[in-house]
Amino acid sequence: MIINNSLDEVKKRENALSIIKGIVENEGRSSLFDLTGLSGGFIATPSEISLLETYVGPAIFEDALQEVGIEHMGGEKILPINRTSSGILATILTLVEKDTNVVHYLAELPAHPSIPRSCKIVGANYFETDVFDEFSIPENTSLVVVTGSTMDHKVIDENEFKKVIEMAHEKNIPVMVDDASGARLRTVVFNQAKACDLGADIAITSTDKLMPGPRGGLMAGRKDLIDEIKVKVNQFGLEAQPPAVLAMLNGIKNFNGENLIKSFSRKDELFELLNERFNHFEKTPTGVMVSPEGLADEIDISHDLSKNDLAYVFSFILLKDYGIITIPPVSMPGASATIRFDLSTSDAFNLDLNDLNKKIVSSFEKLLDVISNEEKCREIVFSF
Numbered sequence: 001m002i003i004n005n006s007l008d009e010v011k012k013r014e015n016a017l018s019i020i021k022g023i024v025e026n027e028g029r030s031s032l033f034d035l036t037g038l039s040g041g042f043i044a045t046p047s048e049i050s051l052l053e054t055y056v057g058p059a060i061f062e063d064a065l066q067e068v069g070i071e072h073m074g075g076e077k078i079l080p081i082n083r084t085s086s087g088i089l090a091t092i093l094t095l096v097e098k099d100t101n102v103v104h105y106l107a108e109l110p111a112h113p114s115i116p117r118s119c120k121i122v123g124a125n126y127f128e129t130d131v132f133d134e135f136s137i138p139e140n141t142s143l144v145v146v147t148g149s150t151m152d153h154k155v156i157d158e159n160e161f162k163k164v165i166e167m168a169h170e171k172n173i174p175v176m177v178d179d180a181s182g183a184r185l186r187t188v189v190f191n192q193a194k195a196c197d198l199g200a201d202i203a204i205t206s207t208d209k210l211m212p213g214p215r216g217g218l219m220a221g222r223k224d225l226i227d228e229i230k231v232k233v234n235q236f237g238l239e240a241q242p243p244a245v246l247a248m249l250n251g252i253k254n255f256n257g258e259n260l261i262k263s264f265s266r267k268d269e270l271f272e273l274l275n276e277r278f279n280h281f282e283k284t285p286t287g288v289m290v291s292p293e294g295l296a297d298e299i300d301i302s303h304d305l306s307k308n309d310l311a312y313v314f315s316f317i318l319l320k321d322y323g324i325i326t327i328p329p330v331s332m333p334g335a336s337a338t339i340r341f342d343l344s345t346s347d348a349f350n351l352d353l354n355d356l357n358k359k360i361v362s363s364f365e366k367l368l369d370v371i372s373n374e375e376k377c378r379e380i381v382f383s384f
Contacts, residue, residue, distance in 0.1 A: 001305070001306050001309055002305065002306075002309040002312060002313070002374070002377060002378050002381055002382075003306075003308060003309060003312055003381070006333035006334070009331070009332070009333040009334075010333060011382060012312060012316075012329060012381050012382060013329070013330055013331065013332070015316075015329075015381065015382055015383050016316070016319060016325075016329035016330045017330065018383070019316075019319055019320055019329075019383075020032065020319070020325065020330075023323050027323070031323045032323045032325060032347070033322070033323055033324050033325065033347040033348070033350075033351055034325045034345055034347045035287070035324060035325060035326055035340070035341045035342050035343070035345060035347065035348055036325055036326060036327045036330070036340065036342060036345070037153075037181070037209060037210055037286060037287070037340060037342030037344060037345060038206075038208050038209055038215075038327070040207070040208030040209075040211075040212065040213055040214055040215055040251070041208075041212040041213065041214070041247070041251065042214055042243070042247045043212060043247060043250035043251060043253075043254055044243075044246055044247065044250060048061075048246055048250075049246075051246075052242045052243050052246060053242070054242070056242075057241075057242025057243070057245065057246065058242055058245065061242065061245045061246045061249050062080065062245055064249055065078055065080060065218075065245055065248060065249045065252075066078050068249060068252045068253060069218055069220060069248075069252065070220065072183070072218075072252045072255070073183060073194060073195075073196060073203060073205060073218060073220035074194035074195065074196030074197045074203070074220060075196035075203065075220035075221045075222070075226075076221065076222055076223040076226070077220070077221070077222075077223040077226040077227070078218060078219065078220050078226075079218075079219040079220075079226050079229065079230055079233065080216065080217070080218055080219075080239070080240035080244065080245050080248055081204075081216065081217040081218070081219060081233055081238050081239060081240055082216055082217065082238055082239065082240050082241070082244065083206075083215070083216065083217050083238075084112075084114075084178070084180050084204050084205065084206045084217035085112070085114035085217070086217055086233070086238040087204040087217045087218075087219045087229075087233075087238075088112075088114045088115055088118055088176070088178065088204060089114065089118045089121070089236075089238065090229050090232045090233045090236070090238050091143075091176050091202055091204070091219075091229055092115075092118040092119060092121075092122055092124070092143065093118070093121070093122060093232045093236075094225075094228050094229045094231070094232045095142060095143050095174055095176075095225075095228075095229075096119065096122050096124045096142045096143050097122070097124070097142055098122060098123035098124065099123060099124070099125070099140075100124050100125070100140050100141065100142035100143075101124065101125045101126075101127065101138050101139075101140055101141040101142065102115075102119050102124050102125070102126050102127070102141070102142065102143045102144075102145060103127045103128075103135070103136070103137055103138070103141055103143075103144055103145070104126070104127065104128040104129075104144075104145035104146070104147070105128075105129060105130070105132070105135045105144075105145070105146055105147075105156075105160070105164050106128065106130055106146070106147035106150055106154075106156065106178075107130060107147065107149075107150055107154040107155060107156045107157070108130050108150050108152065108154040109128060109129075109130045110128070111128050111145075111147060111178075112147070112151060112178060112180070113333075113334035113335075115128075115145060115178065116128070117334075124142070128145075132157075132160050132163075135164065135167075137167055137168060137171055137173065141171070141173055142173070143173065143174060143175075143176060144164065144165075144167075144168040144173050144174070144175045144176070145175075145176050145177075145178065146161060146164055146165070146175060146176075146177045146178070146195075146200070147177070147178045147179075147182070148161070148177055148178065148179040148180075148181075148182025148183065148185075148186050148192075148195060148203075149179070149180070149181045149182030149185045149186055151335065151336040151338070152284070152289060152291070152336055152338050152340070153181065153185060153284040153285055153286070153289075153340070155182065155185060155186055155190055155192075155285065156182075156186075158186075158190075158192045158193070158198075161192070161198055162198055162199070165198060165199040165200060166199070169199065174201040174202065174225065175199070175200050175201050175202070176200070176201065176202040176203075176204070177195040177200040177202065177203040177204070178204060179195050179203045179204060179205050180204070180205055180206040180209055181205075181206065181209040181210050182195070182205070183195070183203065183205035184205075184209070184210045184211060184255070184257070184260065185210060185260070185285055185286070188257040188260045188261070189260050189261070189264055189285045189286070190285070195220075196220055196221055200221065201221050201222050201225055202219060202220075202221040202222070202225055202226075202229070203219070203220050203221055204217055204218070204219045204220075205217065205218050205220075207244075207247075207248045207251055207252075208251075210260060210286070210342075210344055211251050211252070211255045212250075212251050212254050212255065212346075213247055213248050213250075213251025213252065213255075214243075214244045214247035214248060214251065215244075216240050216244045216247070216248055217240070218248060259344050259346075259349075260285075260286055260344050262343075262344075262349075263286040263287060263342070263343035263344035263348065264285060264286060266343045266348075266353065267283055267284065267285075267286065267287050267288055267343055268283070269353050270287070270288050270341065270343065270353045270356065270357065271283050271288050273353060273354065273357035274288060274357055274360065274361075277361050277364075278290070278298055278364075279297070279298065280293075280294030280295070280297045280298055281294065282294065284340060284342070286342050286343055286344040287340055287341045287342040287343040287344070287348075288340075288341045288343075289338050289339060289340040289341065290311075290338070290339050291311075291338045292306075292307035292308050292310060292311040292337045292338065293307055295307070295310050295311055295314060295339070296310055298364070299367075299368065299371065301368055301371055301372060302372065303371045303372050303374075304374055305371065305374065305377060307337075308337040309377070309381075310367070310371070311328050311337040311338070311339055312328050312329070312337065312381050313367060313370070313371070313377045313380055313381060314339065314363060314364065314367045315327075315328040315329050315339050316328075316329055316380045316381050317363040317366050317367055317380060318339075318359070318360070318363045320380070321359075321362070321363060321366070322359045322362075322363065324341075324356075324359060324360075324363075326339045326340060326341065327339070327340060341356070341360070
């Protein structure tokens with residue numbers, strides 16, 4: 001195996017960032033194509049940047065963020081945090097006690113690793129399922145979690161969403177929604193209601209997913225719970241800093257749902273092109289993806305790589321040879337190794353889909369050439 005642990009995941013990410021830096025310095029930013037759906041951005045005017053002082057920034061921009069954030073997310077109050085994972089951790093630290101139960105329903109396993117890891121920190125018992133008929137809320141449950149859209153963009157059924165919230169509230173248990181990309185994907189593409197409008201007590205989104213905001217998190221929900229969680233956020237340094245708050249504010253203001261709608265239609269064209277060569281690529285709401293399992297099924301050459309390793313090598317070839325950024329090279333430890341080609345990003349609009357298809361096929365052919373040489377594959381991922 002090439003990737004054996006979290007340290008290996010950190011090292012492959014460092015290598016990917018080094019490759020990206022080299023492409024920008026030698027060929028320019030226009031030679032990179034970020035198709036992660038997490039490209040984000042930092043929109044700010046010079047006059048706004050001049051206000052990014054330790055105390056002036058929050059005074060000006062956090063207040064403005066309340067208005068646009070509530071419009072975007074619903075709820076009674078907004079709390080900017082430095083990562084979605086930070087908001088999940090802070091919520092669990094606040095609401096979950098040792099030896100109590102946390103139950104989680106999502107459209108497809110597994111959950112984002114920050115949720116079970118946070119439960120482990122507080123000593124809670126954690127259960128997750130993607131089978132609605134198997135979902136239940138046992139006694140001594142302190143929190144119910146729902147994922148609006150999974151790491152691979154599988155979207156929850158809205159009727160099941162409502163039912164889980166109702167089941168929790170019948171037992172006076174709060175509901176936290178991990179709506180990292182779902183706050184936009186569910187509402188814009190699938191016409192679902194905002195999580196807070198469905199009754200969620202807390203909803204958290206990632207401000208760089210499917211929108212032009214920074215790597216950060218935005219929490220919305222009941223004022224009393226937001227106030228309690230904010231205490232933990234400040235105690236542990238999980239709050240968003242002034243530059244991120246400004247970028248969140250402008251990211252929401254500049255969010256354009258039409259880009260998601262356009263990607264929804266373009267994905268069919270890309271899928272049909274890829275389908276001429278591959279059998280296991282799948283459509284996502286905003287693009288096309290191939291899972292590690294699907295990629296492995298495309299290969300009939302003997303090798304000793306794991307399914308995830310195949311995804312890492314393939315995605316690094318895409319990055320090195322064509323400047324195509326997908327999630328596996330740059331992801332944090334524990335993230336899905338599924339390769340998504342998200343067409344909602346600004347870079348995607350500059351790509352001819354026929355050309356993109358040729359680059360994906362070419363990268364796959366190179367994968368086949370190196371797959372039997374584990375040392376060569378290791379070199380591609382780590383640049384030894």
